[in-house]
Amino acid sequence: MEALRMRIVILGLSMTSSWGNGHATIFRELVREMVRRGHDVLFLERDMPWFAAHRDLPLPPWGRTELYQDLADLSDRFTQDVRDADLVVVGSYVPQGVEVGRWVQATTRGIPAFYDLDTAVTLAKLARSDFEYLSPDLIPGYRLYLSVIGGPMLRRIERELGSPAARALYRGVDPELYLPRPSADSWDLGYLGTYGADRQPTLERLMLEAARVWRTGRFVVAGPQYPAVVRWTSNVERVQHLSPSQHPEFYGAQRFTLSITRADRVLAGYSPGARLFEAAACGVPIISDVWNGVESVFVPGEEILLARTAKDTLGYLRDLSEEDRRTLGAKARARVLAEHTSAHRALAVEQYAREASSGAAAAGTPVERLIV
Known part of the structure:
Protein backbone atom coordinates (compact mmCIF):
# COMPACT_ATOMS: atom_id res chain seq x y z
CA MET A 1 0.00 0.00 0.00
CA VAL A 173 20.99 11.93 5.79
CA ASP A 174 20.74 13.59 2.39
CA PRO A 175 22.95 11.62 -0.03
CA GLU A 176 22.82 14.46 -2.54
CA LEU A 177 24.44 16.84 -0.05
CA TYR A 178 26.53 14.44 2.01
CA LEU A 179 28.72 12.66 -0.48
CA PRO A 180 32.45 12.09 -0.77
CA ARG A 181 34.36 15.25 -1.56
CA PRO A 182 37.98 14.14 -1.46
CA SER A 183 40.57 16.85 -0.99
CA ALA A 184 44.12 17.13 0.16
CA ASP A 185 44.04 15.88 3.74
CA SER A 186 44.19 18.85 6.10
CA TRP A 187 43.74 16.85 9.29
CA ASP A 188 44.38 13.33 10.53
CA LEU A 189 41.35 13.44 12.82
CA GLY A 190 38.46 15.88 13.13
CA TYR A 191 35.45 16.32 15.37
CA LEU A 192 32.29 18.30 14.61
CA GLY A 193 30.00 19.14 17.51
CA THR A 194 28.75 21.89 19.79
CA TYR A 195 30.41 21.85 23.22
CA GLY A 196 28.74 19.56 25.72
CA ALA A 197 29.94 19.09 29.29
CA ASP A 198 29.02 15.42 29.12
CA ARG A 199 30.87 14.87 25.83
CA GLN A 200 33.99 16.83 26.74
CA PRO A 201 35.66 14.08 28.83
CA THR A 202 35.35 11.72 25.85
CA LEU A 203 36.76 14.35 23.51
CA GLU A 204 39.65 14.82 25.93
CA ARG A 205 40.28 11.07 26.18
CA LEU A 206 39.93 10.09 22.53
CA MET A 207 41.28 13.16 20.72
CA LEU A 208 42.99 15.79 22.84
CA GLU A 209 45.09 13.30 24.77
CA ALA A 210 46.07 11.69 21.48
CA ALA A 211 47.02 15.11 20.12
CA ARG A 212 49.29 15.71 23.12
CA VAL A 213 51.05 12.40 22.51
CA TRP A 214 51.30 12.68 18.71
CA ARG A 215 52.49 16.26 18.30
CA THR A 216 53.05 15.92 14.56
CA GLY A 217 49.47 14.76 14.07
CA ARG A 218 46.92 17.24 12.73
CA PHE A 219 43.61 17.62 14.57
CA VAL A 220 40.58 19.89 14.32
CA VAL A 221 37.50 20.59 16.47
CA ALA A 222 34.61 22.49 14.88
CA GLY A 223 31.67 23.82 16.85
CA PRO A 224 30.59 26.70 19.11
CA GLN A 225 30.34 27.29 22.85
CA TYR A 226 33.64 25.73 23.99
CA PRO A 227 34.72 27.46 27.23
CA ALA A 228 38.02 29.26 27.58
CA VAL A 229 39.24 26.71 30.14
CA VAL A 230 39.62 23.98 27.49
CA ARG A 231 43.32 23.39 26.81
CA TRP A 232 44.04 23.21 23.09
CA THR A 233 47.51 22.13 21.97
CA SER A 234 49.09 23.81 18.97
CA ASN A 235 48.30 20.88 16.68
CA VAL A 236 44.53 21.17 17.33
CA GLU A 237 42.84 23.69 15.05
CA ARG A 238 39.58 25.33 16.13
CA VAL A 239 36.65 26.24 13.86
CA GLN A 240 33.84 28.13 15.60
CA HIS A 241 30.89 27.18 13.42
CA LEU A 242 30.10 25.40 10.18
CA SER A 243 26.77 25.57 8.41
CA PRO A 244 25.38 22.22 7.20
CA SER A 245 26.37 23.04 3.61
CA GLN A 246 30.00 23.17 4.75
CA HIS A 247 29.99 19.79 6.49
CA PRO A 248 30.83 17.57 3.48
CA GLU A 249 33.90 19.63 2.58
CA PHE A 250 34.96 19.55 6.23
CA TYR A 251 34.64 15.76 6.37
CA GLY A 252 36.46 15.41 3.06
CA ALA A 253 39.52 17.12 4.48
CA GLN A 254 39.91 14.52 7.26
CA ARG A 255 41.60 11.13 7.15
CA PHE A 256 39.34 10.01 10.00
CA THR A 257 36.50 11.68 11.87
CA LEU A 258 35.56 11.23 15.52
CA SER A 259 32.00 10.53 16.64
CA ILE A 260 31.13 11.16 20.30
CA THR A 261 27.82 10.17 21.86
CA ARG A 262 26.22 12.11 24.69
CA ALA A 263 26.60 10.40 28.05
CA ASP A 264 22.88 9.84 28.49
CA ARG A 265 22.64 8.29 25.03
CA VAL A 266 25.53 5.97 25.82
CA LEU A 267 23.58 4.71 28.82
CA ALA A 268 20.38 4.34 26.79
CA GLY A 269 22.05 2.66 23.83
CA TYR A 270 20.68 2.37 20.29
CA SER A 271 21.24 6.07 19.77
CA PRO A 272 23.20 6.96 16.62
CA GLY A 273 24.00 10.66 16.50
CA ALA A 274 23.30 12.97 13.58
CA ARG A 275 26.96 13.43 12.68
CA LEU A 276 27.50 9.68 12.49
CA PHE A 277 25.34 9.30 9.38
CA GLU A 278 26.67 12.52 7.85
CA ALA A 279 30.28 11.39 8.07
CA ALA A 280 29.51 7.89 6.84
CA ALA A 281 27.64 9.25 3.83
CA CYS A 282 30.72 11.31 2.99
CA GLY A 283 32.81 8.16 3.01
CA VAL A 284 35.15 9.32 5.77
CA PRO A 285 36.22 6.52 8.16
CA ILE A 286 34.67 6.96 11.61
CA ILE A 287 36.27 6.40 14.99
CA SER A 288 33.47 6.23 17.55
CA ASP A 289 33.12 5.92 21.28
CA VAL A 290 31.49 2.69 22.45
CA TRP A 291 27.75 2.43 23.05
CA ASN A 292 25.25 -0.40 23.23
CA GLY A 293 23.51 -1.05 19.92
CA VAL A 294 26.17 0.43 17.65
CA GLU A 295 26.33 -2.94 15.90
CA SER A 296 22.69 -2.51 14.84
CA VAL A 297 23.76 0.49 12.75
CA PHE A 298 27.30 -0.27 11.57
CA VAL A 299 29.47 -3.39 11.75
CA PRO A 300 32.39 -2.71 14.14
CA GLY A 301 35.76 -3.28 12.52
CA GLU A 302 34.26 -3.32 9.02
CA GLU A 303 32.13 -0.16 8.81
CA ILE A 304 33.14 1.71 11.97
CA LEU A 305 36.08 1.74 14.41
CA LEU A 306 35.48 1.77 18.16
CA ALA A 307 37.82 3.45 20.64
CA ARG A 308 37.97 3.54 24.42
CA THR A 309 41.33 5.24 24.90
CA ALA A 310 43.75 7.61 23.21
CA LYS A 311 45.91 4.57 22.50
CA ASP A 312 43.07 3.06 20.47
CA THR A 313 42.69 6.30 18.52
CA LEU A 314 46.40 6.56 17.80
CA GLY A 315 46.51 2.94 16.70
CA TYR A 316 43.93 3.61 14.01
CA LEU A 317 45.49 6.91 12.92
CA ARG A 318 49.01 5.61 12.60
CA ASP A 319 48.72 1.90 11.85
CA LEU A 320 45.69 1.35 9.60
CA SER A 321 46.72 0.97 5.96
CA GLU A 322 45.44 3.41 3.38
CA GLU A 323 43.62 0.61 1.58
CA ASP A 324 41.85 -0.52 4.75
CA ARG A 325 41.01 3.07 5.64
CA ARG A 326 39.34 3.69 2.28
CA THR A 327 37.54 0.35 2.33
CA LEU A 328 36.07 1.05 5.76
CA GLY A 329 34.77 4.44 4.65
CA ALA A 330 33.24 2.98 1.49
CA LYS A 331 31.45 0.23 3.41
CA ALA A 332 29.99 2.72 5.88
CA ARG A 333 28.72 4.87 3.02
CA ALA A 334 27.13 1.82 1.36
CA ARG A 335 25.30 0.98 4.60
CA VAL A 336 23.95 4.53 4.91
CA LEU A 337 22.69 4.58 1.32
CA ALA A 338 20.96 1.25 1.85
CA GLU A 339 19.27 2.01 5.19
CA HIS A 340 19.74 5.49 6.61
Missing part, protein backbone atom coordinates in the same frame (compact mmCIF):
# COMPACT_ATOMS: atom_id res chain seq x y z
CA GLU A 2 1.19 3.49 -0.80
CA ALA A 3 0.44 6.49 1.37
CA LEU A 4 -1.68 9.18 -0.23
CA ARG A 5 -0.89 12.85 0.10
CA MET A 6 -0.97 13.92 3.75
CA ARG A 7 -1.37 17.35 5.24
CA ILE A 8 1.34 17.57 7.87
CA VAL A 9 2.06 20.28 10.42
CA ILE A 10 5.37 20.19 12.33
CA LEU A 11 6.03 22.42 15.32
CA GLY A 12 9.77 22.19 15.84
CA LEU A 13 12.58 24.00 17.60
CA SER A 14 13.97 25.49 14.39
CA MET A 15 14.35 24.92 10.70
CA THR A 16 15.67 28.36 9.77
CA SER A 17 18.75 28.29 12.02
CA SER A 18 21.23 25.49 12.73
CA TRP A 19 23.09 27.65 15.25
CA GLY A 20 23.83 25.66 18.40
CA ASN A 21 21.33 22.89 17.63
CA GLY A 22 21.09 19.73 15.55
CA HIS A 23 17.33 19.92 15.17
CA ALA A 24 17.34 22.23 12.15
CA THR A 25 19.23 19.87 9.87
CA ILE A 26 17.06 16.92 10.89
CA PHE A 27 13.86 18.83 10.18
CA ARG A 28 15.17 20.22 6.90
CA GLU A 29 15.98 16.79 5.55
CA LEU A 30 12.76 15.19 6.77
CA VAL A 31 10.54 17.99 5.46
CA ARG A 32 12.30 17.98 2.10
CA GLU A 33 11.72 14.27 1.65
CA MET A 34 8.10 14.43 2.77
CA VAL A 35 7.47 17.20 0.24
CA ARG A 36 9.23 15.23 -2.48
CA ARG A 37 6.87 12.37 -1.76
CA GLY A 38 3.91 14.65 -2.39
CA HIS A 39 2.90 15.64 1.13
CA ASP A 40 1.78 19.15 2.08
CA VAL A 41 4.04 20.23 4.96
CA LEU A 42 3.78 23.32 7.16
CA PHE A 43 6.63 23.92 9.61
CA LEU A 44 5.91 26.27 12.52
CA GLU A 45 8.82 27.83 14.43
CA ARG A 46 8.78 30.13 17.43
CA ASP A 47 10.60 33.34 16.50
CA MET A 48 13.42 33.37 19.05
CA PRO A 49 16.11 36.10 19.09
CA TRP A 50 19.10 33.75 19.18
CA PHE A 51 17.90 31.99 16.04
CA ALA A 52 16.94 35.26 14.37
CA ALA A 53 20.54 36.43 14.74
CA HIS A 54 21.94 33.29 13.07
CA ARG A 55 19.55 32.21 10.33
CA ASP A 56 21.48 30.21 7.74
CA LEU A 57 18.26 29.19 5.94
CA PRO A 58 15.75 31.99 6.50
CA LEU A 59 13.43 30.80 3.71
CA PRO A 60 13.44 26.99 3.51
CA PRO A 61 12.48 25.96 -0.04
CA TRP A 62 10.44 22.89 0.96
CA GLY A 63 6.80 23.18 1.94
CA ARG A 64 5.90 26.25 3.95
CA THR A 65 7.71 27.61 7.00
CA GLU A 66 6.08 30.20 9.25
CA LEU A 67 7.34 31.99 12.36
CA TYR A 68 5.04 32.74 15.27
CA GLN A 69 5.58 35.11 18.18
CA ASP A 70 3.81 33.41 21.08
CA LEU A 71 1.00 30.99 21.90
CA ALA A 72 -1.70 33.53 21.15
CA ASP A 73 -0.21 34.20 17.72
CA LEU A 74 0.09 30.47 17.08
CA SER A 75 -3.56 29.89 17.90
CA ASP A 76 -4.83 32.95 16.04
CA ARG A 77 -3.08 32.14 12.78
CA PHE A 78 -2.75 28.36 12.60
CA THR A 79 -5.71 26.72 14.33
CA GLN A 80 -7.30 25.76 11.01
CA ASP A 81 -4.07 24.22 9.72
CA VAL A 82 -3.65 22.12 12.84
CA ARG A 83 -7.31 21.14 12.95
CA ASP A 84 -7.34 19.91 9.34
CA ALA A 85 -3.94 18.21 9.31
CA ASP A 86 -3.67 14.45 8.97
CA LEU A 87 -0.53 14.42 11.11
CA VAL A 88 0.66 17.06 13.60
CA VAL A 89 4.15 16.60 15.02
CA VAL A 90 5.45 18.50 18.07
CA GLY A 91 9.21 18.37 18.56
CA SER A 92 11.22 18.29 21.76
CA TYR A 93 12.50 21.59 23.14
CA VAL A 94 9.75 23.58 21.47
CA PRO A 95 9.30 26.69 23.64
CA GLN A 96 6.32 26.22 25.97
CA GLY A 97 6.06 22.73 24.55
CA VAL A 98 3.60 21.49 27.19
CA GLU A 99 1.13 24.25 26.34
CA VAL A 100 1.71 23.72 22.62
CA GLY A 101 1.12 19.99 23.03
CA ARG A 102 -2.13 20.47 24.92
CA TRP A 103 -3.35 22.86 22.24
CA VAL A 104 -2.42 20.45 19.45
CA GLN A 105 -4.11 17.48 21.10
CA ALA A 106 -7.26 19.49 21.75
CA THR A 107 -7.33 20.99 18.25
CA THR A 108 -6.31 18.46 15.62
CA ARG A 109 -8.65 15.94 14.07
CA GLY A 110 -5.66 14.03 12.76
CA ILE A 111 -2.85 12.16 14.48
CA PRO A 112 -0.96 14.09 17.20
CA ALA A 113 2.65 12.93 17.45
CA PHE A 114 5.68 13.84 19.53
CA TYR A 115 9.12 13.74 17.90
CA ASP A 116 11.70 13.42 20.63
CA LEU A 117 15.10 14.41 19.28
CA ASP A 118 16.42 14.36 22.87
CA THR A 119 14.89 11.19 24.29
CA ALA A 120 17.43 10.48 27.02
CA VAL A 121 17.30 14.10 28.20
CA THR A 122 13.51 14.05 28.08
CA LEU A 123 13.20 10.93 30.23
CA ALA A 124 15.69 12.30 32.75
CA LYS A 125 13.67 15.52 32.93
CA LEU A 126 10.42 13.63 33.48
CA ALA A 127 12.03 11.59 36.25
CA ARG A 128 12.87 14.74 38.18
CA SER A 129 9.50 16.42 37.40
CA ASP A 130 11.06 18.90 35.00
CA PHE A 131 8.30 19.42 32.46
CA GLU A 132 10.00 21.98 30.23
CA TYR A 133 8.46 20.77 26.95
CA LEU A 134 6.68 17.49 27.81
CA SER A 135 4.59 16.36 30.77
CA PRO A 136 3.48 12.81 31.64
CA ASP A 137 -0.19 13.53 31.06
CA LEU A 138 0.50 14.46 27.42
CA ILE A 139 2.22 11.22 26.44
CA PRO A 140 -0.89 8.99 26.18
CA GLY A 141 -2.50 11.70 24.03
CA TYR A 142 0.29 11.61 21.47
CA ARG A 143 -0.73 8.67 19.32
CA LEU A 144 2.87 8.39 18.08
CA TYR A 145 6.02 8.90 20.11
CA LEU A 146 8.88 9.16 17.60
CA SER A 147 12.28 8.76 19.22
CA VAL A 148 15.90 9.17 18.16
CA ILE A 149 16.67 6.33 20.58
CA GLY A 150 15.56 2.85 19.61
CA GLY A 151 15.95 -0.53 21.25
CA PRO A 152 14.57 -1.29 24.73
CA MET A 153 13.88 2.39 25.42
CA LEU A 154 10.83 2.25 23.15
CA ARG A 155 9.16 -0.45 25.22
CA ARG A 156 9.88 1.56 28.38
CA ILE A 157 8.14 4.60 26.89
CA GLU A 158 5.10 2.46 26.17
CA ARG A 159 5.00 0.46 29.43
CA GLU A 160 5.98 3.11 31.94
CA LEU A 161 4.80 6.34 30.31
CA GLY A 162 1.68 5.12 28.54
CA SER A 163 2.57 5.87 24.93
CA PRO A 164 0.21 4.09 22.53
CA ALA A 165 3.06 3.60 20.03
CA ALA A 166 6.74 4.46 20.53
CA ARG A 167 8.77 4.12 17.34
CA ALA A 168 12.39 4.79 16.41
CA LEU A 169 13.00 7.63 13.97
CA TYR A 170 16.73 8.09 13.71
CA ARG A 171 18.32 10.97 11.92
CA GLY A 172 18.50 10.41 8.17
CA THR A 341 18.89 8.24 4.14
CA SER A 342 16.25 10.89 4.75
CA ALA A 343 14.10 9.12 2.18
CA HIS A 344 14.13 6.04 4.42
CA ARG A 345 12.97 8.19 7.34
CA ALA A 346 10.14 9.72 5.30
CA LEU A 347 8.95 6.23 4.42
CA ALA A 348 9.06 5.33 8.11
CA VAL A 349 6.88 8.32 9.01
CA GLU A 350 4.33 7.26 6.41
CA GLN A 351 4.30 3.73 7.78
CA TYR A 352 3.91 4.91 11.37
CA ALA A 353 1.08 7.24 10.36
CA ARG A 354 -0.56 4.37 8.51
CA GLU A 355 -0.37 2.18 11.61
CA ALA A 356 -1.65 4.92 13.91
CA SER A 357 -4.56 5.79 11.65
CA SER A 358 -5.54 2.16 11.25
CA GLY A 359 -5.45 1.55 14.98
CA ALA A 360 -7.55 4.62 15.67
CA ALA A 361 -10.17 3.99 13.01
CA ALA A 362 -12.71 2.78 15.56
CA ALA A 363 -12.44 6.10 17.35
CA GLY A 364 -13.57 7.91 14.25
CA THR A 365 -10.26 9.26 12.98
CA PRO A 366 -10.41 9.86 9.23
CA VAL A 367 -8.07 7.44 7.46
CA GLU A 368 -9.11 7.62 3.85
CA ARG A 369 -6.64 10.41 3.04
CA LEU A 370 -3.76 8.48 4.59
CA ILE A 371 -4.07 5.03 3.12
CA VAL A 372 -4.76 3.50 -0.25
